[in-house]
Amino acid sequence: MTGAPGVEAVFRAEYGRAVSVLVRFLGDIDLAEEAVQDAFAVAVRTWPEAGVPPSPAGWIITTARNRAVDRLRRESSRPARHAEAALLHAPDAPPEEGPVRDERLRLIFTCCHPALAPAARVALTLRLVGGLSTARIARAFLVPEPTLAQRLVRAKAKIRDAGIPYRVPRDADLPERLGGVLAVVYLVFNEGYTGDPALCAEALRLGRLLAALMPDEPEVTGLLALMLLIDARRPARRDADGALVPLPEQHRARWDRELIAEGQDLVRRCMRRGRPGPYQIQAAVNAVHSDAATADATDWGQILRLYDQLMAVAPSPVVALNRAVAVAEVEGPAEALELVDSLTPGTPGARGALDRYHVLHAVRADLLRRLDRPAEAAREYEAAIELAGGEAERTYLSRRLGQLGPQET
Known part of the structure; x- marks a missing residue:
């Protein structure tokens, strides 16, 4: 090296x-x-x-x-x-102290102080612990880069001006800060999954530490299960040219069965507790995917029911978009397109947070392709390619665009 x-x-x-x-x-x-x-x-x-x-x-x-x-x-x-x-x-080597014995995890809990706005806690910790650039964090938050930069400046000023101490939180303070900590770890994982395996490994390491630190918190277990089940698909996520391979097209024999078994066991533990939360439900969705021997064998009805539950527990535009994908498999692409259009800027009920989210355009392009509307699908693929942050995603989307053939302008 x-x-x-x-x-x-x-x-x-x-x-x-x-x-x-x-x-x-x-x-x-x-x-x-x-x-x-x-x-x-x-x-x-x-x-x-x-x-x-x-x-x-x-x-x-x-x-x-x-x-x-x-x-x-x-x-x-x-x-x-x-x-x-x-x-x-x-x-x-600073001496270990308190219930949180890992330096980076200690800093995450410190930054997730309740005096800071939730979004600021997450953004600041991604910057400090993950070393992510402002641009990368802005993409993760689906906000303009200048907005995110100002959020970081304000968070640092709040810590300085309010005299927020840099110390290990007491045992009683840990649950209060848990939501921000879990959000940070999952965003670090997602950043790693789209291009930096070291970040992915760090998120899994932190997830295991959290699970050991707080074994009675089902959302901690749910997050670890979610990351394990997603990471199990990593070997099948790219083709020989490095292009993205979406889940339905992946060669499932390449999935890591040990990680899947561990993740599914954690999901079962969560279900026995009967205290469902967002990470547990998302882990259950991925457990259903990992149960299917082929894409055609996927129990989309169960996945749709889980997304209905997730929308009730933690509604968001991204969850609604994922639910629409399940609707397409259960009820058809026309019904799903109607739902996606309610999330698309410029249409009734638009959610501006998804304006520059390339996945929305990619999903809409696929639905239009399935409805035999290639010219409209091509425009959506072009928008998705422009917004996609990774070369693997752009390569895959470009291939799908090329499969539509030449379109009249």
Whole structure:
């Protein structure tokens, strides 16, 4: 592991931990982020010639701490001197304390403070723990990038101005912050599933830690089951050219049966508790998919009933869109198109949140194709291609567009 690829690999694996360590001692998010980014900039310049150090994470944390000390010494305020002293006397490996013993998971719980708006908690933690860019987080939230940037600025200012402490939450505080923590972990997983396996692995690691920390919380179990069942399909998700292979077309013999068995067992545990929540229901949907030996054998009726339940528990435009896909299989594409059109900008009942969501256009294109309306389908495929964030998705959509043949303009 040498050169820029080595730095990139360490960044993906260790950025969140490095920021977590610096935040604990500095009490300042911006300074911690800047110091860690400075350390990686030094790594980009020096590692190609000097080689990757034996402990790259330790090197990054030490370098970031030194950079932070240098910056604080240039300041003359009392808080700066206190922060410098804390850094100078900080051990290389901070002692574990409290119920949350993982650095990154500790930072997630810290950022999910109830004083912050829910969306701000999620966005801030994705930035700090996942090291995701503002643009990537904005895509995950389906909001413009400037809007997301301002949300991050406001969240950091709120933490600073309100004096929100950087400490491990007490046992009694954990359930109150759980919703934001689960949302963060799932968004990290989704970002990884669409292009960065390291993020996917990190989300699964955090999910297992949460399940061990809070074994009596069914939504924690549900989220872990959901991620396992989705990740089990990863080997079949791309073809030899790297293009996306949608679930109905996947070669199911390539699915990871061990992950499926583990995920299905967790779903059964959730069902026995009788306290359904959004992640548990989504896990149950994926369990039904994993039960089917072929796409034609899928129990779409059961999936539709689960989406009806999900709409009652946690309604959202994305859930409504997924429900419409199930309606297409149970009642037909015409009925589903009517539902999708209620979510499409420019039509009655439009939901602006989906305006730039490429999946909406892809679903509508497929329904129009099935209804033998190729010209309209082509326009929707073109819109989906323009909005899709990943090359695999664009390649797949371009193929589907090409299968329609030339269209009159």
